[in-house]
Amino acid sequence: MGVDSTLVEALRRELGSDGVLDRRSQRVPYECDGLAFARQVPELVLLPRDTQQTAAAMRLLHEARVAIVPRGAGTGLSGGATPVEGGVTIGTGRMRSVLHIDALNRWARVQAGVVNADLGHACESHGLFYAPDPSSQKACTVGGNVGENSGGPHCFRYGNTSQHVLGLVIVTPQGEILDLSEPQVDPQGLDLVGLFTGSEGMLGIATEITVRLLPVPEVVETWVALFRSLDAACDATSDLIAARAEPSAIEILDKLTIEAVEQSVLRAGYPQDAEAVMLLELEGSEASVQANAAVIEPLLAVRGAFGLRRARASADRARLWAGRKGAYGAMGRIAPDLYVCDAVVPRRHLRALVRRTTEICSGKGLRIANVFHAGDGNLHPNISYDRRNPEELRRVLEAGDEMMRACIEAGGSLSGEHGIGLEKLSAMPWMFSSEDLAVMCRVREAWDPECRMNPGKLLPIRACMETRMRAPGAT
Amino acid sequence: MDNHSLVDYAKSLDCVHCGLCLNSCPTYRITGRESSSPRGRIHLMRSVAEGAIEPDDDFAEEMDFCLLCRNCESVCPSGVRYGAMMEHTRGALEERRQRPWTARLARSIGFGILRDRMALRVTARLARLAEGTGLARLVGAPALPRHAERVLLPTHMPAEGGELARVAMLEGCVMPELLGHVQRATAQVLQRAGCTVQISPMHVCCGSLHAHNGEVKAACELARATIEAYERLTDERGNPLPLIINSAGCGSHIKEFEHLFADDETMAVRARALSGRSFDLSQFLAREPFRSRLMQRLNPKASHQGPYAWDDPCHLCHGQGVRREPRELLQAAVGDGLVPLADPESCCGSAGIYSLLRPRDSQAVLQPRIEALRASGARTLVTSNPGCQMQWEAGIRTAQLDVSVSHLAEVLERASR
Amino acid sequence: MSTLHTAGRERVALLPRSAEELSELLARCRAEGRRVLAIGTGCALREDLLLQERDQIISTERMRGIIEYEPAEGVVTAWSGTRLSELRKTVEAGGHLLTPALPLETERTLGGVIAAGASGSDRLRHGPLRNHVLGVRVADGEGIITRSGGRLVKNVTGYDLPRLHTGARGSLGVIVEASLRLFPLPAVRNGWWLDAQSGAHACRVALQVRATRAQPLSMTALRLDNRWQLHVELAGHAAVIEDEERILRGISSSFQANEAGRTDLEQLMLRLRNQHHLSCQPARIEELVAQLEADPTTGDLLVDPGIATVRWTGARPVPEVPPLSGVQRALEQRIRKAIDPHGMFLRG
Ligand SMILES: Cc1cc2nc3c(=O)[nH]c(=O)nc-3n(C[C@H](O)[C@H](O)[C@H](O)COP(=O)(O)OP(=O)(O)OC[C@H]3O[C@@H](n4cnc5c(N)ncnc54)[C@H](O)[C@@H]3O)c2cc1C
Ligand SMILES: Cc1cc2nc3c(=O)[nH]c(=O)nc-3n(C[C@H](O)[C@H](O)[C@H](O)COP(=O)(O)OP(=O)(O)OC[C@H]3O[C@@H](n4cnc5c(N)ncnc54)[C@H](O)[C@@H]3O)c2cc1C
């Protein structure tokens, strides 16, 4: 079986002709996501408009035994939305409606393709906001955020996406509709919503998402502090954590990033003579912002912070943040391609590991820029390269591996928010034993016995094979 | 011809595939299709250049579908020069395109007309005739204004209340035919701001529509003629006059003339000089001493029907990066009557002659903007590009909204009487 | 070994002292074809739990102690039998607040609390427990111990299995160790209360507080001996507390400082444990409480208005929850089978 004209016709009947893209020039742009070097042109791209259409399409694909890759905006950086050979990509690009906002009970229900920032705008007038704020929020979808359990600067205070998802409507790999959309205080039965969040599109497709909204704080203050060295900025972060200071975000940008940002349309007015910029946000009542400021300011001073600026007006704050949010793209001025690593380290080892990553890259003759969620210990070394140069790409990947190993040896993790996808597949065994992985494989197979959903991502094939052999009845 | 030359490959490498531009793109928002997004189109161009796909009809269709609104450029942190890339590809495609002879003839007549004042006038008359028979409605063309409005301006209009400066004003090709009153208002506002206004008797069209639609050769010729025409308008000391432009599309094009002369350094220098002294009307009026002079005359009470909403023309905000000035002027002219319009920097679907070439897509792009207008509660929509003005008028009529559309110059003119 | 009373019968529980011992016991149970009930101290088992003769109870009571606590990190990792009280003492000394706050913490084990998915009243500020379980190690029916999550505040590597174990009541395996996210220990902490005319009134006041900038640690309305009270716990920087006190008094002048601490509350919570409980949308809580208090058979009432949860004693039953959909039920069964292929673990 697989994708043939009968299947395409049947899909057209369900989704309409605009919902089924089979022409090559329409499929090629889907061949990669933000991890641009991993590529595979999908056999077909489907763009359902709602849950029913998604379910109808998934039933047909189930009968035809075709592999499926869910895709939001394709901003993922770990290859989660990279198509698989012979497979079909199902995009949420036409599921863009905010379905309901319950301002009193503080939740909203959206279609999976709603862009994170659009959800924010939709609840603004109610005095509410949606906390997870990936730097890609102007483009990435809430469905993609669920897929990756995405974070963002403010997740230091508010936690990743998973803490904000109250319910889901999921279409299973068999095309059944699993409606868990009613917001509940505690899950009834197993926490399937929690399990699905961060499962990288391997358990089904979320078509509707119920999210928790929070009241907009009375005061929000953004700080920019400058440091004479990246070490000092890292140390200041560790100090803040150790002192239990409570900003809502702690971000660091190094010199190379600052330069790139200042040359881009997102100029934030970061002074270019600093070696590192720290962005902090304080929020809450006037009293709590003041109290926090009193704790934080001297801690920064100890590490030699200078040029402290504070902004409260939303336009000024937005400008300071714009530079951070566009930093990745701005780095694109330096070389045609960018590789962003995403690893977590214990926050007390921040300085040592930021150093280590820099050493690894310079040892391989690579240019690295650091722009990261320091408060969570979430590093993002950005390596610029040119994917047309295979030798350079090889060095980039080697550097990526070495950096991940270093982080894991220090008690860290492979990913804080971008997910494993294709990119870190081979590193999974560094962090988990084959038994650990086998449990994950079995859980996946409980949803998708044929492993047709986003195959070849997150779980190394070997681990899955071992599971099969260990499965009851198999022995 | 090899496919590589279809694409400005070097520029395409600036794109890091981050996708941050997706949601700003009107054609992506209505279709949800990656191939109809800025990143998708760049990806297609790159794929053509690298030989991964053929530049077939599907490819050309995606290139044509783009509005060239350049919203994507405004949000791209990598500084991708999308507009220039697209003009390059469209030009190259047009060169090798096998259009049926009827379509070729229609295009050459259409783009030819724009260059010829007489032909423009005749066409406008014919179009009006067609409108009388309901034909124009059928093909979705915008309504043409009353005959009386189609007047050319005198070539010399003295400043009021003492001359602060002399300026050249771009009269344009379609503007005098379709929106003569806007041209008069523009000249009057400039006069009231202390400027003596000169019109070039020899200049007709800057060629922006040609460039956007792949007619590169014609675009170059027109650019050369434009540069020459305005080099001749000088002050007593022989310095060329600043050029004031009230059409965002023309302004953005003229400011980027340089791109057209990549192989001709002397012309490029002259193009740069013209760009350096070209201003959008709002940009110029926001500068001293003209600003103060105009402000003295503004009376927020006289004017159109409030509340007002400002719609940023794409070629003003994305093309020229002008955002603050028109808002400030409008605010001064109408006081607190200004209400916010959702997504003001999003394209209305006019996009030069796009609305004529692809009426259905153009309507689909306009639709959410009409809803935003409805939600804003405005009674007068203010913009500053002739195409946008006509596009909005047609959409408002269809949606049966009680909103009138004005050029910024008209509002300033009324408020400064 | 120790003994335990369930469903009126005395049962013997095995008490492994280490993960290795636990693995051995489990492997033996598996070989003998026995089902296993994992417990902590067994103080909060389901009342309708039915054990068969051959079922084996395994308690983690003796697997206790802190494995890692770095005050500079904000995460604590401990063996599952560690008492909540011990955890709290350790992390408070390091300047951290442990959530959930539960009554009788000397009796509660980390594993039991996680397995019960029990969030405390401080959930109002800090959110439900499932947000804070960063990682677990769990023993399966063959005694094999696997890990998911980690000891980091931010980590998305692999499926989020800790969330599956949180609230599974031991039905997916025995939790061996777990890591919890911690919060800054507030400089000042104090309680306020007011006498309310009715439950609905108490809820109304609480929802008013919720609509201000104040962020109490907890808010609890309770009816004890036919008197309604609303308790509000404040915690944070001194200046913030002062501000929040002003807000409370602005809402009602009858708010007063609670010198006596939370003893009433603890008593009531204990009495209401395992009683009827029901959650709803916050905007509906007032109505729900009004219905309950109007019912003459209702005894004690305990309400978390901010979390929209009510507990009560009395005849009024919990409205029937709609059964899980067929799709959900089937999926759950497959997941249980995936994690506990031999169906060895009982839901305690
Ligand atoms: C400039 C830039 C900055 C970034 N900053 C951050 C950041 O600060 N924090 C952060 O966490 N990430 C960040 N990212 C990564 C990326 O934006 C996030 O992972 C985002 O959540 C992906 O959303 P998307 O809509 O693009 O999803 P995609 O990339 O399309 O998909 C992501 C994964 O989710 C799956 N998926 C998508 N939709 C669904 C669905 N409806 N149901 C089930 N599975 C689905 C896909 O199969 C894939 O595995 C950044 C990326 C860029 C380019
Ligand atoms: C006032 C009050 C209200 C409560 N309300 C609720 C409520 O609404 N919902 C609720 O679920 N609980 C509720 N509880 C229960 C309580 O919070 C926890 O169950 C208790 O704290 C755990 O205590 P324990 O260590 O003795 O566990 P036990 O009582 O021994 O066990 C509790 C549950 O956890 C399982 N378990 C114990 N240890 C492990 C382990 N190591 N690995 C795997 N599973 C294990 C048991 O099988 C059992 O299902 C309430 C308690 C009180 C006092």
Ligand code: SF4
């Ligand atoms: S925002 Fe710029 S760099 Fe990013 S995908 Fe779009 S064009 Fe490319």
Ligand code: SF4
């Ligand atoms: S120019 Fe406008 S329509 Fe074209 S790709 Fe950019 S945003 Fe989209």
